[in-house]
Amino acid sequence: MKKLLALAAALLFSAGLAQVKLDYWLWDANQQPAYEQCAAVFSEQNPNIKINITQQGWGDYWTGITTGFVSGTAPDVFTNHLAKYPEFAANGQLVDIQPLIERDGVATDIYIGELATLWTRDNARYGLPKDWDTIAIFYNKEMLDTAGVSVEELNNLTWNPQDGGTFEEVVAKLTLDANGNNGLSPDFDKDNVVQFGYLTVDGADAYGQTQWSHFAVSNGWQFNDGLYAEEYYYDDPKFVETIDWYAGLIDKGYTPKFSDVNGLGDNSLFAAGQGALTTDGSWMIGWYLDNSPFEVGFARLAAGPEGRKSMFNGLADSIWVGSKNQEEAWEWVKFLASAECQNIVGSYGVVFPAIQSGVDAALAAYAERGADVSAFTEQALEPGGTFLFPIADFASEVSDIMTSAMESILLRESDTAETLAKANEEVNALFR
């Protein structure tokens, strides 16, 4: 009898309890419908938890998160970025979920590659992976056909920092001046280009994620001395020669001047039919498909002296320490990181989820739109085909220093080796 009473009381109590409302933030509006769907399924399984999704554009998102930390109004769970989380973790703003993982026996080996490792530091873990991205070549099919370059040829390019390899040859072939001469012709007028072979140079920052990092790393360079690095290698000769070659494309007229692409960016130029090739990340696939009034295709990166290398970056969901409903927040994070939610996200075809079955769903969704995006997935799955986004402290400061340095190099205003040596010194001084 007593037991029954207690049970009834418990039932009453739980029924009378207000729903727990969790705040969840993300910055990509294109992914919101997918996560709304996840939240609907989650709330069905956990009727006592309601997910309130807020989306804010990139810049405001982080100011809002920081203000939220200070004032105690940050969301319970939020999409986190590798360039931001070390600072938050070091300041004790993120819940270490490692004990929860061990308690609940959550598998962390279901994620592709080293995605899960990216979010650990000193045996603590600050997020479970939700998606990933790699880099590939985006091409304008019509321009390829006109120049007689086959997709197969494009998928098997080689590159080196001395003469640019077959990559530079194809780029030259795809560059046209006003008189119809291509970049290989002796009559080529580099000051009067109407179609660029390669659109790229808005890559003036510390990472060159979609612009130069794949060249530099395939040349045997590395950003720094590993996870939580305290030393960067921007003065390494291998990096210097890569950037020298890369900036040299401007001088040859194969790619627009830096000052000319600083406005809308290379993706807009590509969509406007100003160039034949560009390199970009998998999160931009949808944008290119939607905005290009011509057929767009995706090809593998050129193979450098050390093979094909793409930066491998991933997002994760983190729990804020100030959340008043940490247990519920953890349930939500677990669900976001589960195959169930990631299959849903994949089926929307906006991003590659961190679990293989989700990736398959995404591939199917892209195929439905007539796009073969295997260049990105093959790159991700190829042994040694990826390198990680350089995670270290002072990310914003490093970025600040390198942006100025790269800008002055790409504007062709300063000597590459000298500028990089000086910038590298400034960067490494941050860690001392």
Next chain:
Amino acid sequence: MALASKQSQVIKKSFSWGYAVTWLLLAILIIITILPFWIALKTALSTPSSLFVNPGSLLPTDATLFNFRRALGLISLEESVAAGGSGQSINFLLFLRTTLIFTALIVIAQTFFSAMAAYAFARMKFVGRELIFFFYLSALMIPNIVLFIPNFILIKNLGWLNTMQGMVAPFFLMTPFAVFFLRQFFLGIPKSLEEAAKLDGASPFGTFWRIVLPISRTPLITLAILTSINAWNEFFWPFLVGKDEEVRVLTVALQIFRTQTPQGAPDWTGLMAATFLAIIPIFILMVVLGRQVINSLQFSGMK
């Protein structure tokens, strides 16, 4: 009558060149003013995939109202995403109403309270007048960045997050700009009017209410126009304080069309359509208030 014709003769004789140049300059200014709007409108009427076709052309390729329907929230998420838009529904009418309330509260209260203070600074003698006025003025010089965190924490501690009072609080009682603006105008009002009222036994507030405010219609309405435009466009504070749908203003709702990823491009077509929709109400308001200015001029011209 004779005077009027003489006046027009004078203008004809000596200013024809001057007027020609003036009109030419005016025409150039108008073109410079309108062109960006035209281009924004063209963008709003384009589909994403036709946006970059003939970017130099002044007419949209495949004109469509799709983006306007999208910004009004008339299109399902899936359809919107499929067409290259961002995937968030917008309850346009609700946000419009919130924005109207937000703007009206700020404009009415701020103009009134600032006018009171400005009148005291312009006309009354009291100890500390110059000092306090200087303090007010100096508040213009503090970068907002250092103010909004403490203010936000205050609003949070008051329990005013996601409430209308929290959203309007910092703008409600004054802005240094408004006080300074009106003070400068009140300085120019002939003192004789107020002195006459005083002799008739009017209280200071009565003088302020019945004499000063009516003859200052032009600056007051001008200030109201400027304040309403600013309130209408206010983004970061409402973004911090009013995230809930019930208190969300248009600027916060429509920012989903801006950059979504660190290296991504904005949703140009949606952004421009949203911009146009958002300025229509404030433009109407401006025209209505602008007519008030004209009417008040006719009134003062009569006397």
Next chain:
Amino acid sequence: MGVKSYTRPKLEQSAWRRNLKLVFNQESLTAWLFILPSLIGFVIFFAVPAVRAFMISFTEWNLLRAPKNVGLDNYRELMTDPQFWNALKVTGLYVIYNIPLQTVIGLFMAVVMDRVTKSILVRGLLVLPYLISNVVVALIFLWMLDPLLGYVNAFLGLFGIDRQPFFGSVSQALPTIAGVNIWRHMGFTALLFYAGLQSIPKSLYEAATIDGANEWRMFRHITLPLLRPVTVFVLVTSIIGSFQIFDTVAVTTQGGPVNATRVIVWYIYENAFLFFKMGYATAMSVVLFLILIVVTLLQMRILRADSSDLE
């Protein structure tokens, strides 16, 4: 001062009484009642946070942990930070590009609205740019001024003028940003001047016309002098606003290329929210505040802000 008050206690006392009378006489009390609501708003939302920010400038605070007292370290660091000095230089340059042209165009538009055409359409058009927020204005110009895709370069090309990089080059980026803001604010400035012009009695112009004065002379001898209180207001507020330029930079150049547009408030923002150096950011804000105080006081002194020529 102290010595004086001992030698002449009597006078001091009467002065005190006079002051007391001043404080408590009816006019003073009325005045205080008039400013009370605004004073409450001022103290809560401006004064208190400003004082707090001032205190933060003596600490090292990354927003996420408790602030640590460091005395004058932030100010010392400022003195030797080349980026800070560069930011001051860039900001000063921006004000010079921005203010004179914006003020002259605004005044011209106001006079035209007042004396040349009464068309509501023209008025409405000229003020239109101010209706769009800074951020969207910046995005529209990013479009228009794009070197390869923008209209402006396509237009210049018709006249055989070379492609201009605008936001993309070190030498053009800052003037371009100034131009964008002139575009947005010229109608705003005109509206302020226009309101000022309305307070000038029309009879003065009529009398001058009868005396045979031309339009330019009337502008010089009637409009300009009588417009002074408004001119002071326009200059003081627009210069203060110009020193705090931020939105356009944040959207278009983010301080680049090669620091050419790294204005002071952008640098403050970077320090506060990207580098998490709130103490350093507030120290810079304090310095900016002091600079603006000096600039404003100078202007008020030169322009004799408190008086009107209309009496």
